[in-house]
Amino acid sequence: MNTAVQPESEASLIEDLKRGDSTAYRRAVREYSPGMLAVARFYLDHSSAEEIVQDCWVTVIDAVQKFEGRSGLKTWLHRIVANRCKNRLRTAKREVATDFSETLEPELANRFNSTGRWDLPPKLQFHDSADTLMENGALSDCLDKHLSALPETQRSALMLYEAHQHKSDDVCNILDVSASNLRVLLHRARQKIFLMVETFQETGEC
Amino acid sequence: MLMCRDLAEIASDYIDGELNGRQNLSVKMHLMMCKDCRTFIGNLRASSNLLSAHSSGKADEEFLRRIDQRVAEALEDRKSGNANNE
Numbered sequence: 001m002n003t004a005v006q007p008e009s010e011a012s013l014i015e016d017l018k019r020g021d022s023t024a025y026r027r028a029v030r031e032y033s034p035g036m037l038a039v040a041r042f043y044l045d046h047s048s049a050e051e052i053v054q055d056c057w058v059t060v061i062d063a064v065q066k067f068e069g070r071s072g073l074k075t076w077l078h079r080i081v082a083n084r085c086k087n088r089l090r091t092a093k094r095e096v097a098t099d100f101s102e103t104l105e106p107e108l109a110n111r112f113n114s115t116g117r118w119d120l121p122p123k124l125q126f127h128d129s130a131d132t133l134m135e136n137g138a139l140s141d142c143l144d145k146h147l148s149a150l151p152e153t154q155r156s157a158l159m160l161y162e163a164h165q166h167k168s169d170d171v172c173n174i175l176d177v178s179a180s181n182l183r184v185l186l187h188r189a190r191q192k193i194f195l196m197v198e199t200f201q202e203t204g205e206c
Numbered sequence: 207m208l209m210c211r212d213l214a215e216i217a218s219d220y221i222d223g224e225l226n227g228r229q230n231l232s233v234k235m236h237l238m239m240c241k242d243c244r245t246f247i248g249n250l251r252a253s254s255n256l257l258s259a260h261s262s263g264k265a266d267e268e269f270l271r272r273i274d275q276r277v278a279e280a281l282e283d284r285k286s287g288n289a290n291n292e
Contacts, residue, residue: 022277
C-alpha cells in the first residue's frame with residue numbers, strides 16, 4: 001500500500017499550509033498524523049503521545065513558514081515530534097544503551113556451534129504472507145507486546161525504517177545515530193521479532 | 207569462507223541491499239549451499255514485512271478531529287491577530 005503524497009502534490013500542499021488553508025490542514029492531519037503518533041509512541045505512553053502530536057500541529061502552523069523543503073514534509077514532521085518527545089524525556093528517564101559491538105541477539109548467537117555453523121537452525125518457514133499473518137489477532141497482540149518491550153532506540157529505528165519507510169539517512173537524522181549504529185539497531189530489533197514469530201509459530205504462545 | 211554465524215550477523219544488511227558487491231556475492235554463494243540459512247533469511251525478511259503490515263494502521267477519527275479543532279482554533283487566533291495588527 002502506498003498512500004504517500006507525491007512530490008508535486010506535496011509541494012502544493014506545503015504552499016496551501018503556508019497560506020493557512022484549513023482544508024489543507026485537514027488533509028495533512030489525516031495523511032501524516034498516524035506516522036507522527038507512531039514516532040511519539042516510541043517515546044511516550046499513548047495519551048502523552050497524542051498530546052505531543054496535537055501540540056506539534058499547532059507548532060507547524062508557524063514553523064511551516066520557514067520550511068524550505070530540504071527534507072520531505074513527512075521527515076520534517078517526524079523530526080519535530082521526535083525532538084519534542086526527546087525533550088520531554090530528557091529529564092524523565094534514561095535507558096540502558098544498546099551494545100553496538102554485538103550484532104547478534106544472545107538468544108540467536110547461542111544457536112551456533114564453535115565452528116560457526118547452526119546448532120539449532122530455524123525449524124519452520126514463515127509461509128504465510130505478512131497480511132495473512134496479521135489476520136491472526138493473537139500474533140498481532142504478541143507483536144505489540146514485543147514491540148513495546150524493545151529498547152526505545154531499537155523500536156524507533158525499526159518503526160521509522162520499516163513502517164514509515166524512511167530512508168536510512170532520514171532515520172539517522174531523526175534519531176541522532178550513526179549509519180553503522182542504525183544498522184545494528186535495525187538488525188537487533190528484527191532478530192527479536194524473528195525470534196518472537198518463531199516461538200509463536202512453534203508453540204502458539206507469546 | 208563465510209560461515210552461518212557470519213551470515214546471520216550481516217543478514218539485515220543483505221536484505222536491505224547494504225552490502226558491497228563482494229560481500230553480497232559471498233552471501234549468495236553461501237545461500238545456494240545452505241538450506242538453514244535460506245530459511246533464516248526468508249524468515250527474517252518475513253518478520254520485517256510483518257512489521258510493515260502491522261504498523262501501517264490509521265489513527266482513530268476521534269483523535270484526528272481533536273487535532274482539526276486545535277488547528278482550526280490556532281488558525282483563527284492567527285487570523286484575528288493579523289487583523290488586529292493591520
